[in-house]
Amino acid sequence: MNNLKAVISLxxxxxxxxxxxxxxxxxxxxxxxxxxxxxxxxxxxxxxLVVFQAIFTTVVNERAAVIKNNASVAAxxxxxxxxxxxxxxLTENSVKYWTMKVGKALxxxxxxxxxxxxxxxAPVALxxxxxxxxxxxxxxxxxxLMADEQHWMRMLSLAFAILLDDDLKKxxxxxxxxxxxxxxxxxxxxxxxxxxxxxxxxxxxxxxxPRTGLQKTASPEQIEIIALIATxxxxxxxxxxxxxxxxxxxxxxxxxxxxxxxYPTETSAHLDAVGAVQAILGHVALNKREETITFGSELWNxxxxxxxTKSRPLKERILIVLKTLLPFINHxxxxxxxxxxxxxxxxxxxxxxxxxxxxxxxxLEALRLEAVPERLRGAFIADTFRAGLNFTANQATAWVxxxxxxxxxKEVRCFSCV
Amino acid sequence: MSESAHSSDPGTxxxxxxxxxxxxxxxxxxxxxxxxxxxxxxxxLQKLLFLIDRHWMTxxxxxxxxxxxxxxQLVTADDVMIQNWVFCCFAxxxxxxxxxxxDTSVNWDGIWSHAVRRTNVPLISRTACHxxxxxxxxxxxxxIRVHAEIGAIIQDINVQxxxxxxxxxxxxxxxxxEIAAHDTRxxxxxxxxxxxxxxxxxxxxxxxxxxxxxxxKQSHLDQYSLSDLLLxxxxxxxxxxxxxxxxxxHLPRHPLVDFIQGQIDYExxxxxxxxxxxxxxxxxxxxxxxxxxxxxxxxxxELVQPDLRVRKVSAFLLKGIEGILADWHxxxxxxxxxxxxxxxxxxxxxxxxxxxxxxxxxNGISNNRRAVIAACKLISAVSARLRDWFWTPEELAVLLxxxxxxxxxxxxxxxxxxxxxxxxxxxxxxxxxxxxxxxGPADDNNQSHNAITNGLQKIIWxxxxxxxxxxxxxxxxx
Numbered sequence: 001m002n003n004l005k006a007v008i009s010l011x012x013x014x015x016x017x018x019x020x021x022x023x024x025x026x027x028x029x030x031x032x033x034x035x036x037x038x039x040x041x042x043x044x045x046x047x048x049l050v051v052f053q054a055i056f057t058t059v060v061n062e063r064a065a066v067i068k069n070n071a072s073v074a075a076x077x078x079x080x081x082x083x084x085x086x087x088x089x090l091t092e093n094s095v096k097y098w099t100m101k102v103g104k105a106l107x108x109x110x111x112x113x114x115x116x117x118x119x120x121x122a123p124v125a126l127x128x129x130x131x132x133x134x135x136x137x138x139x140x141x142x143x144x145l146m147a148d149e150q151h152w153m154r155m156l157s158l159a160f161a162i163l164l165d166d167d168l169k170k171x172x173x174x175x176x177x178x179x180x181x182x183x184x185x186x187x188x189x190x191x192x193x194x195x196x197x198x199x200x201x202x203x204x205x206x207x208x209x210p211r212t213g214l215q216k217t218a219s220p221e222q223i224e225i226i227a228l229i230a231t232x233x234x235x236x237x238x239x240x241x242x243x244x245x246x247x248x249x250x251x252x253x254x255x256x257x258x259x260x261x262x263y264p265t266e267t268s269a270h271l272d273a274v275g276a277v278q279a280i281l282g283h284v285a286l287n288k289r290e291e292t293i294t295f296g297s298e299l300w301n302x303x304x305x306x307x308x309t310k311s312r313p314l315k316e317r318i319l320i321v322l323k324t325l326l327p328f329i330n331h332x333x334x335x336x337x338x339x340x341x342x343x344x345x346x347x348x349x350x351x352x353x354x355x356x357x358x359x360x361x362x363x364l365e366a367l368r369l370e371a372v373p374e375r376l377r378g379a380f381i382a383d384t385f386r387a388g389l390n391f392t393a394n395q396a397t398a399w400v401x402x403x404x405x406x407x408x409x410k411e412v413r414c415f416s417c418v
Numbered sequence: 419m420s421e422s423a424h425s426s427d428p429g430t431x432x433x434x435x436x437x438x439x440x441x442x443x444x445x446x447x448x449x450x451x452x453x454x455x456x457x458x459x460x461x462x463l464q465k466l467l468f469l470i471d472r473h474w475m476t477x478x479x480x481x482x483x484x485x486x487x488x489x490x491q492l493v494t495a496d497d498v499m500i501q502n503w504v505f506c507c508f509a510x511x512x513x514x515x516x517x518x519x520x521d522t523s524v525n526w527d528g529i530w531s532h533a534v535r536r537t538n539v540p541l542i543s544r545t546a547c548h549x550x551x552x553x554x555x556x557x558x559x560x561x562i563r564v565h566a567e568i569g570a571i572i573q574d575i576n577v578q579x580x581x582x583x584x585x586x587x588x589x590x591x592x593x594x595x596e597i598a599a600h601d602t603r604x605x606x607x608x609x610x611x612x613x614x615x616x617x618x619x620x621x622x623x624x625x626x627x628x629x630x631x632x633x634x635k636q637s638h639l640d641q642y643s644l645s646d647l648l649l650x651x652x653x654x655x656x657x658x659x660x661x662x663x664x665x666x667x668h669l670p671r672h673p674l675v676d677f678i679q680g681q682i683d684y685e686x687x688x689x690x691x692x693x694x695x696x697x698x699x700x701x702x703x704x705x706x707x708x709x710x711x712x713x714x715x716x717x718x719x720e721l722v723q724p725d726l727r728v729r730k731v732s733a734f735l736l737k738g739i740e741g742i743l744a745d746w747h748x749x750x751x752x753x754x755x756x757x758x759x760x761x762x763x764x765x766x767x768x769x770x771x772x773x774x775x776x777x778x779x780x781n782g783i784s785n786n787r788r789a790v791i792a793a794c795k796l797i798s799a800v801s802a803r804l805r806d807w808f809w810t811p812e813e814l815a816v817l818l819x820x821x822x823x824x825x826x827x828x829x830x831x832x833x834x835x836x837x838x839x840x841x842x843x844x845x846x847x848x849x850x851x852x853x854x855x856x857x858g859p860a861d862d863n864n865q866s867h868n869a870i871t872n873g874l875q876k877i878i879w880x881x882x883x884x885x886x887x888x889x890x891x892x893x894x895x896x
Binding site for chain 2: 285289316319320323324328331346349353354364365368369370371375377378379380382383384385386387388389390391392393396397400402403405406408409410412413414
């Protein structure tokens with residue numbers, strides 16, 4: 001314990017050398033797992049709070065030095081990065097051991113520190129986003145967070161703003177509708193060649209801060225942040241569709257659409273992006289028909305473009321989203337050119353026949369052939385065959401692809417009859 | 419045909435006058451099937467199969483006929499895989515098609531001959547029997563032809579018959595025996611004896627377990643379940659009361675499976691939200707009306723002596739089990755874990771024996787208690803050793819589900835998560851159930867199925883030998 005007290009006082013000091021020493025000692029002390037487990041024996045979070053607040057002091061001091069922007073700013077940036085990294089490291093290792101009281105303080109600090117004015121603070125950004133993910137990946141904390149609407153909304157707004165290189169002070173709910181719809185239409189009606197024009201129009205500020213927008217590949221911050229968004233949107237608990245925030249679902253949908261427009265080709269961020277789409281559809285598909293139809297119609301072609309991916313997990317997620325959206329985009333109020341859209345899907349599925357990285361094919365050995373009695377209905381049960389004893393996850397995937405193909409064929413048939 | 423991939427933006431819709439000239443996708447499928455150089459025709463056939471299963475009624479008659487004609491041309495293809503999927507498609511069409519059998523424009527006879535001729539070809543027999551069974555159930559082929567061909571196949575079944583008692587093969591042969599019972603000429607041919615000999619030959623218990631394989635890669639179970647084997651045995655032995663044991667099939671654990679389950683659960687809501695209607699769940703089909711009504715026959719007090727057929731089957735099962743027990747300890751290698759399928763096979767044999775002997779009692783025939791005792795001994799021996807090895811949860815589920823016919827009661831209850839459009843009348847709705855017309859024969863069928871399963875299980879567990887093994891099995895599952 002004496003050790004710890006010494007570390008804490010080092011962290012809180014005004015001298016940079018002492019602070020650096022504090023960080024190093026912190027890492028040494030908490031490198032042992034039993035220290036982490038035993039720190040908070042009363043289980044009320046106070047001990048952790050003390051430790052974290054000490055590190056926060058360090059970070060704040062270093063941050064002030066960076067922002068002052070005098071001669072030794074490079075060294076200050078390095079120290080700031082180390083401090084942020086220490087925060088992340090400690091969070092990842094101890095997330096299961098503290099109560100949400102600590103979590104709330106941590107999140108508050110992160111949200112305040114990460115942002116400077118309306119831009120992201122580069123040295124801390126990646127580590128702090130990872131720290132946020134670490135907190136949210138522990139389900140009890142996530143559930144507490146979802147109950148605390150204010151923090152959760154702030155996190156989500158900030159996350160989307162970082163993802164799309166928006167003004168970080170913008171909130172999801174106080175939308176400037178005319179502006180953003182006009183933006184959307186502009187983006188929709190031009191192709192990638194004029195991306196640079198738009199960049200000049202929207203971007204303002206300084207050079208120190210990471211330029212994430214409108215580049216071909218997603219930055220590490222963006223990759224982490226989209227994973228965070230996917231976690232935050234999970235259907236368990238979060239009440240996205242409520243009368244308190246009538247515009248929230250469509251705001252989220254629009255932002256996800258913008259992501260797909262900015263990054264039409266596959267990047268490492270797309271796996272979680274499609275995961276986020278899956279999550280939001282879980283909320284809106286049965287609650288907001290028109291939103292889902294609009295969202296689906298706009299998103300359809302982007303998804304099809306990602307279909308020929310070599311990544312199995314991504315393809316499976318796209319399959320789920322396509323299967324969810326198919327009945328919606330077929331609805332008469334969809335503005336999509338349905339025949340064309342579904343025709344494209346069929347062509348892509350046809351091309352999968354020859355692709356080496358397509359899904360495994362359905363095998364007769366995994367099926368049970370019988371005249372299925374009427375009382376037996378359920379998943380993976382058709383009229384004359386059903387999943388059998390050797391039915392693996394790969395076979396399930398093959399089955400779903402075939403269901404999607406047959407439903408798509410039926411829909412196109414309806415148009416070509418006319 | 420269609421436009422290039424860089425078509426217009428998703429946001430704008432086309433004015434109606436310039437509608438894209440579309441190709442009929444079903445025609446595209448069929449064209450793909452006719453091209454002999456295409457190596458992925460079986461994949462196209464799979465898509466066609468799902469289309470038939472889910473949306474056959476949305477295809478108009480001429481196109482349906484075109485599909486059937488294309489399939490008839492393909493059925494003679496060299497590739498075995500293509501033939502298999504073609505037969506699956508035929509089976510699906512026959513099941514769903516509700517045109518009256520007097521409509522001779524469809525060549526059901528042609529399909530029947532192809533199917534029947536291939537029931538004994540090793541790699542195709544399973545699917546060929548499947549199509550043939552569907553044709554029998556839907557009565558689309560005239561009886562005279564059916565009788566002639568059935569007689570011909572089963573006459574020679576011991577010389578050239580299907581290679582193994584697969585699911586569809588058992589169901590098909592069971593149905594043949596049923597038909598034969600109603601025709602004098604066929605009855606005199608004693609087809610049931612021939613089928614039983616074929617079964618005993620083709621389902622070789624001993625060879626499977628003489629070397630318990632230690633190949634621990636992905637478990638590969640046979641394509642039949644105990645309910646199929648028991649169905650064949652009970653028909654061939656001419657029992658009045660059949661069984662309906664439940665063999666559990668597990669779905670893999672995967673987000674996709676959860677997703678599909680969710681889609682089914684919420685289907686009613688989605689239909690209503692999108693189309694403002696409640697879909698009619700009663701699907702018409704050519705085959706369904708023919709599921710025979712099952713009744714628990716009333717037994718008189720005394721038990722009848724078993725006839726030759728029954729004794730033959732009992733002896734076969736007993737011999738198999740005693741053979742396994744004798745070699746059990748020799749066959750198990752202490753150092754390596756046996757594979758899931760071989761252990762499962764042992765348990766299957768034992769459970770089949772128990773079910774069969776109990777079924778005899780259910781039908782008022784005295785049974786062979788030695789067989790039951792041996793089967794219980796086998797289950798106890800296997801369970802005792804199972805704890806010596808490590809099994810993953812999936813493998814353990816496979817092994818334990820082999821005991822499901824003994825314990826599972828009713829899997830036909832509609833799934834707990836599924837949303838229904840309307841609530842049944844009952845105490846919470848204010849509508850007395852007596853005042854609403856009953857649902858129909860389906861419900862009664864359900865109840866009689868359950869009654870029979872309960873009856874069989876009662877008999878199974880009344881036997882002292884079987885109750886003895888339950889303690890062993892209980893300790894295994896803990």
